[in-house]
Amino acid sequence: MEDEGNIRMLTRVDQTGISISTVERTVRRFEETDHIKDRKQQSERPTSATNPEKSIVTMPSFIEDLHSSIRRYVQQHEISKGSIGNILKRNKFHPSKVKLVHKLIEDDPDRRIEFCETMMKMIDEDPQTLFQHKGNLNAEAYEDKLRNDIVPAIAQIAGHNFEEMWDQHDGAPAHYVSSSVERGLNMRKM
Known part of the structure; x- marks a missing residue:
């Protein structure tokens, strides 16, 4: 019985084993580079699209117009959307949605204080003011x-x-x- 289990294990190793050519390539890579990690695929574009020079060119566009979109910038320059995102993230720029808010006008602080004073007076007169619906x-x-x-x-x-x-x-x-x-x-x- 024990021999049958060992035979099954050996059969499994043979089926999923490493080919001789893979071992030869790994040894050759280790001799050339002193490590066995796969070499990175070389692309035609420069290895770093997020280098400091690109950051210096990219950041002023987003600082001048905080509402500019990454997609529009990508269309105008030869740099990927992901690289632009990485540059912005590295420079502590985060995506946000524009949200219209009410503008405070000159007499708003006075009206707020007046409201607070009115409410305090009402609560002093009747502590149940806020809960007056019986x-x-x-x-x-x-x-x-x-x-x-x-x-x-x-x-x-x-x-x-x-x-x-x-x-x-x-x-x-x-x-x-x-x-x-x-x-x-x-x-x-x-």
Whole structure:
């Protein structure tokens, strides 16, 4: 039985064994280079497309225009997309998405302080101010609150711009809002 196992192992080694030519090439490579690692494939282009000279040429383009794309740069210069990515990464540039944010205007800090003072006063007068809705908040109560309190208050603040306002409930997509609430409000949904 033991001999059969050894014979099976030997057969497996013979089937997946290393050819003599592979051994000869490995020995020759070791004698020439002092290691047995495979030689890297030589391509027609220079071995390093991310050398310091290329970095010096590439980086000003991205510093001058932070919104320029790698694809556009690749089309204009003879360097691969991966190499551009490596140069940018080495220089601590990271991909990002442009995101429009609201610009702070001159009186915003004052309005923020005023809001905080108003809220502090309301909380001092009634600690339950933030939790003033008594009972359960169901769809009907929510719709009533929106229709009779919130939307009129927004309309009063917005004035003529109210018709151009968009509505999004707590970051929820429009299909999450119940149809009765949606029908009852005359605001555009995001």
